[in-house]
Amino acid sequence: MKIKPPLLTILLTILLAIMVVIALSVGAVRVQIRDGIRILMSAIPYLGQRISLEDIPKSHETIILSIRLPRVLLAGLVGFGLSLSGAVLQGVLRNPLADPQVLGISSGAAFGAAVAITFGLTYSSFGIGGIAGASFIGALGTIFCVWRISFSAGKSSLIGILLAGIALSSLLTSAITMIMVFDREKLEKVYMWMLGSFSAAGSLRVIFMSFFAVIGMLGILPFSRTLDIMMTGDDAAKSMGVDVEVMRRWMIIVSSLIVAACVSVSGIIGFVGLIIPHVVRLISGPGHRRLLPLTCVVGAIFMIACDTIARTIAAPSEIPVGAITAVLGAPYFLFLLARSTRKGAIR
Amino acid sequence: MTKPSHNIFQVDYVEVCDLSWQPPTAPQLLLNHIDCRLEKGRFYGIIGPNGSGKTSLIRHLLALKSVQSGSIKIQGVPIESFSKKQLARHFAYVAQKIPANYAFTVFETVAMGLYARSRFFEAPSLQMLEQVHEAMIATETYRYKDLPFSVLSGGEAQRVLLARAIAQSAEWLFLDEPVSNLDVSHQVDMMEKLSSLCRNNGKTIVCVLHDINLAARYCDSILMMKEGRLRYCGSSNELLNPEQLRDIFDISFSQLTHPRTSDVIFVPDYNLSTENQKNQDVLSIEKDVTDCDTIQI
Numbered sequence: 242m243k244i245k246p247p248l249l250t251i252l253l254t255i256l257l258a259i260m261v262v263i264a265l266s267v268g269a270v271r272v273q274i275r276d277g278i279r280i281l282m283s284a285i286p287y288l289g290q291r292i293s294l295e296d297i298p299k300s301h302e303t304i305i306l307s308i309r310l311p312r313v314l315l316a317g318l319v320g321f322g323l324s325l326s327g328a329v330l331q332g333v334l335r336n337p338l339a340d341p342q343v344l345g346i347s348s349g350a351a352f353g354a355a356v357a358i359t360f361g362l363t364y365s366s367f368g369i370g371g372i373a374g375a376s377f378i379g380a381l382g383t384i385f386c387v388w389r390i391s392f393s394a395g396k397s398s399l400i401g402i403l404l405a406g407i408a409l410s411s412l413l414t415s416a417i418t419m420i421m422v423f424d425r426e427k428l429e430k431v432y433m434w435m436l437g438s439f440s441a442a443g444s445l446r447v448i449f450m451s452f453f454a455v456i457g458m459l460g461i462l463p464f465s466r467t468l469d470i471m472m473t474g475d476d477a478a479k480s481m482g483v484d485v486e487v488m489r490r491w492m493i494i495v496s497s498l499i500v501a502a503c504v505s506v507s508g509i510i511g512f513v514g515l516i517i518p519h520v521v522r523l524i525s526g527p528g529h530r531r532l533l534p535l536t537c538v539v540g541a542i543f544m545i546a547c548d549t550i551a552r553t554i555a556a557p558s559e560i561p562v563g564a565i566t567a568v569l570g571a572p573y574f575l576f577l578l579a580r581s582t583r584k585g586a587i588r
Numbered sequence: 589m590t591k592p593s594h595n596i597f598q599v600d601y602v603e604v605c606d607l608s609w610q611p612p613t614a615p616q617l618l619l620n621h622i623d624c625r626l627e628k629g630r631f632y633g634i635i636g637p638n639g640s641g642k643t644s645l646i647r648h649l650l651a652l653k654s655v656q657s658g659s660i661k662i663q664g665v666p667i668e669s670f671s672k673k674q675l676a677r678h679f680a681y682v683a684q685k686i687p688a689n690y691a692f693t694v695f696e697t698v699a700m701g702l703y704a705r706s707r708f709f710e711a712p713s714l715q716m717l718e719q720v721h722e723a724m725i726a727t728e729t730y731r732y733k734d735l736p737f738s739v740l741s742g743g744e745a746q747r748v749l750l751a752r753a754i755a756q757s758a759e760w761l762f763l764d765e766p767v768s769n770l771d772v773s774h775q776v777d778m779m780e781k782l783s784s785l786c787r788n789n790g791k792t793i794v795c796v797l798h799d800i801n802l803a804a805r806y807c808d809s810i811l812m813m814k815e816g817r818l819r820y821c822g823s824s825n826e827l828l829n830p831e832q833l834r835d836i837f838d839i840s841f842s843q844l845t846h847p848r849t850s851d852v853i854f855v856p857d858y859n860l861s862t863e864n865q866k867n868q869d870v871l872s873i874e875k876d877v878t879d880c881d882t883i884q885i
Contacts (some may be wrong), residue, residue: 335689337689466703469692469696470700472687472691473683473686473690473700474683474686476647476650476683477681477683477686479652480650480676480679480683480762481676482672482673482676482677482703482704526693528692
């Protein structure tokens with residue numbers, strides 16, 4: 242079955258809206274889906290005044306608008322950001338295994354967070370606590386090191402940047418392990434942070450994350466055709482008019498910024514950045530003009546779904562969302578992989 | 589830093605002046621003081637043994653490598669002062685290979701050639717898509733339009749890459765060993781297409797060739813390279829003869845005349861040359877042995 246791209250985008254956007262409403266309604270306190278929609282619409286300026294919420298308990302309004310909405314939005318934005326940067330990195334590094342974790346960005350963020358937790362930097366300002374701030378700095382610091390090491394020859398080497406990322410990543414991971422062993426009291430906190438969660442969502446984090454999501458879209462989507470051409474190899478792309486070195490640096494900078502922001506608000510959530518672009522590629526084909534927007538939407542849907550499951554399945558306690566993404570995503574991806582290798586779609 | 593813009597309508601000549609290049613790891617110069625002038629509308633063949641610097645020269649002419657010493661000038665303007673996009677409007681490159689996990693269709697591949705002439709964030713116009721179709725028809729690749737590029741055979745893939753370069757509508761086409769992986773009939777077919785592009789569409793062709801007879805048949809100018817030097821440069825009728833070939837390839841050639849077309853053909857003297865090679869090997873082994881002796885003592 243072949244669906245036309247614009248129709249597919251519309252369908253997926255509708256699916257995203259449905260997903261948001263469902264995610265808002267389910268949870269420890271169950272709200273009617275109809276009521277959920279009404280509460281959500283009442284928050285929209287102008288339109289909201291016409292909707293009366295008299296028959297809905299005030300507590301439901303608070304739960305939905307102040308607690309669940311920021312969390313759902315944050316999950317959506319992080320899913321958006323991680324899968325967008327995954328798709329871009331797979332493109333510019335021409336490596337299907339590339340994802341935000343491979344470049345060491347996630348480990349850098351985790352290292353920053355671990356240091357902050359151990360030294361008790363838990364004060365909060367502007368809604369971004371000391372831990373989130375430290376992890377953002379850690380992520381940027383790591384990508385800067387990977388950058389300096391692999392670009393020191395003045396030219397980007399595709400394998401060099403991956404190797405530098407992986408090496409630095411394992412260095413930082415063992416550093417985190419040591420921190421955790423020396424400071425056993427905070428072991429659990431660091432560990433939970435490394436598994437990722439949206440439980441600390443708040444409106445300031447949502448604003449922070451949307452800022453980076455917009456930067457990502459503006460910085461990446463206009464270059465979709467350039468990304469396509471870069472898939473044909475460096476020499477060919479240069480001879481067709483693409484400044485490959487400049488473009489690759491730009492793409493890595495922008496996607497690192499997005500990932501750093503994602504990790505600092507939610508901890509490390511693996512799997513999404515690697516798998517979502519591959520799943521979408523099976524539907525959209527390799528062209529980035531279709532792939533990137535669809536990846537963003539599908540990433541957001543997937544992350545909201547996973548987070549909803551994470552907070553409801555064992556309510557009132559929570560399962561780390563990173564565990565859910567892998568448990569849900571991996572079998573589905575393996576199924577798609579098995580089906581498509583027979584058809585020869587994945588190369 | 590802003591680069592001055594050079595919007596040249598068409599490129600009439602390219603001048604290479606004292607071009608040298610030595611990568612940091614190489615023991616000697618891979619391009620050794622090269623001087624030449626390429627004129628538009630001609631069919632150039634670059635021949636020479638492996639490692640003689642043919643590919644390096646092409647890569648420099650396309651600005652895929654930055655000039656280390658000497659200069660390359662396009663209409664008198666240094667090649668560095670053109671942006672990649674400006675250069676791509678005049679020079680197209682028929683690449684030899686495509687990365688392994690390349691998944692685009694033939695049509696998408698050919699349409700990529702439009703990039704240099706399209707504006708930022710603007711979809712290609714109908715007129716430009718027409719160019720893509722024409723390029724595909726000219727190279728007989730239109731029927732593979734919707735197939736993935738990666739399922740094509742070597743000859744088909746090479747024609748698609750040629751179509752992409754044609755769609756780029758640059759006046760100069762650079763090809764690095766366009767026929768080395770093709771069978772005889774595809775080789776002739778490819779060379780005929782290039783030759784027709786040169787004669788009928790006014791394109792300038794610069795290609796690296798290994799087959800001396802194809803060079804003799806199709807090229808009007810020959811650049812002969814050896815050990816990073818440009819040894820001979822001139823018209824193919826004058827340059828292609830057994831003496832020059834022997835000088836370049838270190839094996840002797842005989843010149844024959846084709847019994848039916850009376851074209852000139854060059855055949856390496858297989859037996860004589862292997863004898864020669866054996867003698868050289870024996871000499872070098874003897875030399876090695878003596879070297880060992882000296883070391884032991």
